Amino acid sequence: MTVAKTGAEHIASLRDGRTVYIDGQLVPDVTTHPAFRNAVQSAGALYDFQAQPENIELMTFKPEGSNRRVNRAWQMPRSYDEMIQRRKALQAWANVHYGFMGRSPDHVASALVGQRMGIDVFRKHSPDRAKAFADYFDYAAKNDLFLTYVIINPQAERAKDWSQQADNLVARIVDEDSGGITIRGAKMLGTSSILANEVLVANLQPLKPGEEDLAFSCALPINTKGIRILSRKSYESSAVSIFDNPLSSRFDENDALIYFDDVKVPWDRLFVYRDTDVCRQQFHDTQGHSFQNYQAQIRLSVKIKFLLGLARRLTEAIGTTKIPSVSEKLGYMAAQASMVEAMLSGMEASGSKVGEYWVPNKHFMYSAQVLTQDLYPQFVNSIRDLSGGALIMLPSSIDDFKDPMLKKIIHTTQRAAAMEPEDKVKFLKACWDAVGSEFGSRHQQYEMFYAGARFVTAGHSFRTYDWNSATGAVDSLLSSYSLADELNGVTH
Ligand SMILES: Cc1cc2nc3c(=O)[nH]c(=O)nc-3n(C[C@H](O)[C@H](O)[C@H](O)COP(=O)(O)OP(=O)(O)OC[C@H]3O[C@@H](n4cnc5c(N)ncnc54)[C@H](O)[C@@H]3O)c2cc1C
Known part of the structure; x- marks a missing residue:
């Protein structure tokens, strides 16, 4: 064995x-x-x-x-x-x-x-x-x-x-x-x-x-x-x-x-x-929901990084990386991907001991869930936005490469400064499979719903947030002055 x-x-x-x-x-x-x-x-x-x-x-x-x-x-x-x-x-x-x-x-x-x-x-x-x-x-x-x-x-x-x-x-x-x-x-x-x-x-x-x-x-x-x-x-x-x-x-x-x-x-x-x-x-009332969704965020952090890699290579394939608005978009996406990683580190580091076990911070985990179910479709949309028609202007299948005349046309039309034509086609097909194919589309549905519809995940976030720490700050400000004091000329 x-x-x-x-x-x-x-x-x-x-x-x-x-x-x-x-x-x-x-x-x-x-x-x-x-x-x-x-x-x-x-x-x-x-x-x-x-x-x-x-x-x-x-x-x-x-x-x-x-x-x-x-x-x-x-x-x-x-x-x-x-x-x-x-x-x-x-x-x-x-x-x-x-x-x-x-x-x-x-x-x-x-x-x-x-x-x-x-x-x-x-x-x-x-x-x-x-x-x-x-x-x-x-x-x-x-x-x-x-x-x-x-x-x-x-x-x-x-x-x-x-x-x-x-x-x-x-x-x-x-x-x-x-x-x-x-x-x-x-x-x-x-x-x-x-x-x-x-x-x-x-x-x-x-x-x-x-x-x-x-x-x-x-x-x-x-x-x-x-x-x-x-x-x-x-x-x-x-x-x-x-x-x-x-x-x-x-x-x-x-x-x-x-x-x-x-x-x-x-x-x-x-x-x-x-x-x-x-x-x-x-x-x-157990740690079940926390641990299953903590695992989901670990997995998602890997997937988002992969999609970010696709976005970067996409701009290389079509030669747009150095256009300021494109690098700005990539920078924004990199920040989003890092946010997913940071939330993961946050839920671990601010976790706590419950009985004998170390458990992730529940509210941070629910926050990650709510934010990433919106972030995923945004991310996919950003990749589509960066691509234009590149993800569509592709040979129908590998069979096109078997015909010498078609292969010549593909080599002529799939040019890129940073990639050979076959590598470009290979990459663009991988990219479409991830974000545009029926498989890619199912993945969007999955990331939006696997942990529950928005009204459910946001409900968990609402229940688990430490509202007193937020409203306490507001109450502190309001208690630092009053109408009566001000009318009586008392200053604080
Ligand atoms: C790809 C995929 C894989 C999945 N895999 C699994 C799995 O392996 N195991 C498993 O158990 N489940 C799985 N699920 C199911 C998933 O957990 C549910 O889809 C999710 O919990 C949402 O429930 P629902 O589909 O019934 O949608 P609903 O709760 O019906 O929500 C759908 C939409 O209806 C509206 N809506 C419905 N009710 C309300 C309300 N009360 N208030 C406001 N709006 C409302 C909202 O617009 C909401 O977005 C999977 C789902 C998908 C998409």
Whole structure:
């Protein structure tokens, strides 16, 4: 057995009889299907990266009682230094996919790390549910599982409560016996579920008293009987050339509706049972929400830096770098990218000890979330603004290079001072894949919504800001003078 989990091991674990549908067909093997196989390889590459001898210390640690090392995403930092050590591992993984795999395995592992820190929330709910959660955490960590989660209900009719939606739409408890509960209905939007071993099912959206049938949380292997995964359109399957689509051909992590078709959940996999408030507490009264979104900001800082690199190279490709207004724009974008890094450092440095653990500054984390969900589309727009038609005036595919006459025209028309014509085409296609292709467009939607719509993230920011420190300064000014004093000639 290798020191840590490898890519081959992970890929083999996905040949488990899971029920995945795409284009009306049941997928016999996700590891070989043209819609998913390259993304599967990219997930495997993450484990190969951590298992390389030169990366083992950076990327992995040995959990207590384990004979194998696992990714540092499972580490519960007890100090600022341990948080930084853990972050370096997560950053190194994000570098492997340039930040384009939003639900790489460290995302849900981070959520569980934060939830495990708050095990008392589960204990107060029920000792049995707390034991189930703690045992599951140990099992998932020791086996370095790739988990995804579905914690959001399908949109359906937004003006109605979740329990008022059509029958069999929102996942709910429909039965129970001595073996466990049975759930039926859907959750969205299982990003990476096709690449993952198991799925955490929970409720991040608030539930009301009376909605107890919906109020559960559990974890299940993806191949559990009755779990049906309905993939969205695959961008990978139409990205047949790496040269034409270097990102979408490799990092299309996929998103999917998960339908629970009378799925049996054993009691030892059930963490919250018929309690609407504990569903919220699982994320917000533990460190779960903080750690999952802290991981997201680590990944985003890598992606924004990559996009900044694209912007700079773009101006080199079309020879505009030295135009003052262009370098000013690049300078502004560099400041935005540095702001993301600075917020990350800020949430770590101004973190605090909660119990035994070092946790990120919650308000700084929510601020980063609110600001970056606006910043991402702005950044993409800036790249489009810098490009003009360059991202469109491109050969249709690598096949154009196979015709000598067309190749000659391409070489004549794709000139650049700083790049050879083929390099320019190669770069511009990578740039379009990142910001303009269907894959790039999905990424914009992802960064705007993965952590909740604006009204939700801004609500977290509102709740967690230390308003007294702001209003206190205003009150201090107002208390330093008065109308009566001034009318009486008293000066301060
Ligand atoms: C690419 C992608 C991948 C995702 N992956 C996952 C995943 O892996 N797991 C998972 O659980 N979820 C995932 N999600 C779901 C994501 O968490 C939700 O999209 C997000 O929480 C927003 O919820 P919603 O889609 O229901 O939008 P809504 O909450 O319905 O908001 C949509 C818009 O409706 C309006 N609106 C709705 N309600 C209100 C209100 N009360 N007040 C004001 N305005 C309102 C706003 O304009 C808002 O922007 C993913 C989403 C995307 C786009």
